Amino acid sequence: MRKNIVAGNWKMNKNVTEAQDLMFQLLEYKRNHTPNCKVWIAPPSLYLMMAKDLYEQNEIGVFSQDMSEHESGAYTGETSADMLESIGVNGSLIGHSERRLYHGETDSHCNRKIKLALDKGLTPIYCNGETLDQRKSGQHLEVVKNQTEVALFTLSADEIKKVVIAYEPVWAIGTGETASPEQAQEIHAHIRNLIANKYGNEVADEISILYGGSVKPDNAKEIFSQPDIDGGLIGGAALKMADFAQIIEGF
């Protein structure tokens, strides 16, 4: 059964005092509201334990923004799936476009990370999406198809059901430019069809596909109302509780 999810990716923002402040605001919000969607956050890794301690009883999912493609060993600066699992983190973003752009991540890396995450019982949020040039040259459907196949299609049906996908057109991330609800719906339906063709409708209907890219309080409701859009991966607007709350209330 597809879940509705609003996930906030804090990226590399907020010092510890600011992070604690925002975490408390979210906790307070959650105590006083019953959202019609799951609420997840992906704070900087330094603050994951703090978030887990705070949210233990409050059904707020805590995710890392990335994890290593290696199990353990001499990989300075990396965080393993085992480490994340050992502190009770729920899962990890994998393949965010900023990881692809600044750290050379590919869908093959994503595939390895997704398998390691699943082996540890973590939920991978696999991110994909086309660049502006790829969209302009009409390659977006093919690009997303290739990304999805390489990153996900070595998984078994039982494994892929546990993955959450976030379609994030690179040209819409942090730019203020959003894909129209119709443009987003087209790709979401495309991804779901690809999965249905490979694994069957029942599996495709289990998978939540989120949209990310300049989701704001004033466009969230319309985006979330599309039939194949199951929520959002929110960047900038997750950094202010008032905005994040309005987006959550888009459901």
Ligand SMILES: O=C[C@H](O)COP(=O)(O)O
């Ligand atoms: O992970 C979140 C996405 O990159 C979207 O970021 P944005 O809402 O700031 O455009």
